[in-house]
Amino acid sequence: MPFVLHEYALSGNCYKIRLTAAHVGLPLERRQYDILKGETRTAEFLSEVNANGRIPVLQLGDDFLPESNAAAFYVADGSDLIPADRFARADLLHWLFWEQYNHEPNIATVRFWRTLVGEANLTDLQRALLPGKVAAGEAALALMDAHLGRSDFFVLDRITLADIILYAYTHVAEEGGFDLQPYPNVRAWLSRVAADPAHIPITA
Amino acid sequence: MPFVLHEYALSGNCYKIRLTAAHVGLPLERRQYDILKGETRTAEFLSEVNANGRIPVLQLGDDFLPESNAAAFYVADGSDLIPADRFARADLLHWLFWEQYNHEPNIATVRFWRTLVGEANLTDLQRALLPGKVAAGEAALALMDAHLGRSDFFVLDRITLADIILYAYTHVAEEGGFDLQPYPNVRAWLSRVAADPAHIPITA
Numbered sequence: 548m549p550f551v552l553h554e555y556a557l558s559g560n561c562y563k564i565r566l567t568a569a570h571v572g573l574p575l576e577r578r579q580y581d582i583l584k585g586e587t588r589t590a591e592f593l594s595e596v597n598a599n600g601r602i603p604v605l606q607l608g609d610d611f612l613p614e615s616n617a618a619a620f621y622v623a624d625g626s627d628l629i630p631a632d633r634f635a636r637a638d639l640l641h642w643l644f645w646e647q648y649n650h651e652p653n654i655a656t657v658r659f660w661r662t663l664v665g666e667a668n669l670t671d672l673q674r675a676l677l678p679g680k681v682a683a684g685e686a687a688l689a690l691m692d693a694h695l696g697r698s699d700f701f702v703l704d705r706i707t708l709a710d711i712i713l714y715a716y717t718h719v720a721e722e723g724g725f726d727l728q729p730y731p732n733v734r735a736w737l738s739r740v741a742a743d744p745a746h747i748p749i750t751a
Numbered sequence: 752m753p754f755v756l757h758e759y760a761l762s763g764n765c766y767k768i769r770l771t772a773a774h775v776g777l778p779l780e781r782r783q784y785d786i787l788k789g790e791t792r793t794a795e796f797l798s799e800v801n802a803n804g805r806i807p808v809l810q811l812g813d814d815f816l817p818e819s820n821a822a823a824f825y826v827a828d829g830s831d832l833i834p835a836d837r838f839a840r841a842d843l844l845h846w847l848f849w850e851q852y853n854h855e856p857n858i859a860t861v862r863f864w865r866t867l868v869g870e871a872n873l874t875d876l877q878r879a880l881l882p883g884k885v886a887a888g889e890a891a892l893a894l895m896d897a898h899l900g901r902s903d904f905f906v907l908d909r910i911t912l913a914d915i916i917l918y919a920y921t922h923v924a925e926e927g928g929f930d931l932q933p934y935p936n937v938r939a940w941l942s943r944v945a946a947d948p949a950h951i952p953i954t955a
Contacts (some may be wrong), residue, residue: 598894599853612841614848621841637816637825640844644818648851649803672883675876690802 549576550622551606553596557663558582559655559715560615561603562749566711567619570745571626583663616643616712628708639702642709646716653684655716658723681724688720688730695732699739706743714740719749753780754826755810757800761867762786763859763919764819765807766953770915771823773951775830787867820847820916832912843906846913850920857888859920862927885928892924892934899936903943910947918944923953 550568552575554561568575580586580602588600597604597613604611605618612618620643623629630636657680660669669677691713694701701709718737721727727734740746754772756779758765772779784790784806792804801808801817808815809822816822824847827833834840861884864873873881895917898905905913922941925931931938944950 598897599849607838610838610842612838612845614845614852616848617841617845620844621837624837624841633825633828634811634814634816637821637828638814640824641816641818641821644820644848644851645803647848648818648856652852652856672879675879679876693802 548608549574551576551578553578553580553604553606554602555580555582555587557749558602559658559719559749560651563615563619563712563715564603564605564622565751566715566747567622567628567708569747569751570628570706570711570743571622572745573622616647619708619712623708623711628706628711630703630707635702635707639707639709642701643712646712649683649690650687650713651716653680653687654720654723654725656680657684657725658716658719661724662722684720684723684725688717688725688727688733691717691736692730692732695736699736706740710736710740715749752812753778755780755782757782757784757808757810758806759784759786759791761953762806763862763923763953764855767819767823767916767919768807768809768826769955770919770951771826771832771912773955774832774910774915774947774949775826776949777826820851823912823916827912827915832910832915834907834911839906843911843913846905847916850916853887853894854891854917855920857884857891858924858927858929860884861888861929862920862923865928866926888924888927888929892921892929892931892937895921895940896934896936899940903940910944914940914944919953 603615604613807819808817
């Protein structure tokens with residue numbers, strides 16, 4: 548029974564799951580939805596795939612798993628990408644929750660607004676939020692850079708799911724207008740993650 | 752070596768960890784910070800406790816674990832609160848990530864603004880965000896109510912960490928002005944969670 552990824556290919560949240568699957572060698576069947584046309588808000592999608600109206604969703608037979616970081620955790624579970632040590636496993640989850648609260652709502656949202664929606668098409672409220680999201684995205688990059696000044700990867704001295712999750716939107720942050728030049732440790736870490744033999748690009 | 756919870760007692764995010772600890776019988780030493788006075792943004796807090804300037808943080812000796820849901824996962828890990836089944840474990844994480852993305856930024860933030868900051872003291876931007884956060888909070892409650900119409904608890908047919916995490920801010924949603932009357936399944940579930948012999952209130 549193939550695993551099905553319900554996704555929008557340009558979304559970093561969807562890429563997280565494909566990149567994790569590449570690391571563990573899991574094939575995925577992919578179904579595309581155009582989020583700009585509201586294809587994840589149809590009655591059929593809401594009742595059959597995700598009541599929350601969002602992608603990605605990982606389908607395992609009759610079971611559906613929303614939330615990118617939970618789906619990626621499922622794919623990685625049992626592999627070296629999830630540390631066996633109890634504290635390291637929780638520390639990995641700390642970075643995944645931090646990503647969804649402090650990184651994605653800023654860096655991914657600014658990228659989405661600037662590249663897919665277009666600044667001219669933003670609502671007044673989105674326009675008012677933009678400077679705060681840019682500042683919070685820069686603060687997230689600075690926090691990552693400081694951490695990566697002390698270790699080569701986020702949780703262990705090798706790649707784990709935390710690096711894959713944080714790579715997804717960090718490596719396209721410049722598409723949203725974030726300059727990575729002030730963050731040399733982040734840039735070196737991006738290169739380390741991309742040099743892994745199992746790595747695939749977001750366009751794969 | 753005692754576990755130390757760096758916290759602000761009224762915060763639902765901090766209560767999550769105390770409630771999880773009560774369920775597994777783990778004693779916690781507690782240190783209070785007044786977030787309204789910026790006590791989690793001091794140079795000492797940023798360098799020694801959490802570079803992200805937020806509570807709760809769970810301290811285990813020299814190790815610090817930020818992010819409420821990651822700290823609660825650490826406390827629950829190895830107990831019945833985390834399902835042994837791989838899919839159920841990922842489904843639990845899906846609810847924890849959903850809580851941090853769709854529930855907490857709306858229901859907890861509106862409660863914080865209305866009860867601790869005060870509507871009169873909100874910035875213009877916060878005031879502009881308020882109606883959207885109220886609507887998103889109501890949508891989160893409606894999604895929970897629909898799910899709880901199909902099962903007594905969120906992931907298994909008994910309490911897990913997902914129920915503890917979602918209980919924390921849902922049970923005080925009315926303090927933020929959210930009316931729970933339209934959500935009978937949520938109200939019945941709140942009573943089931945609170946009836947557990949291991950339960951403690953947020954004021955404990």
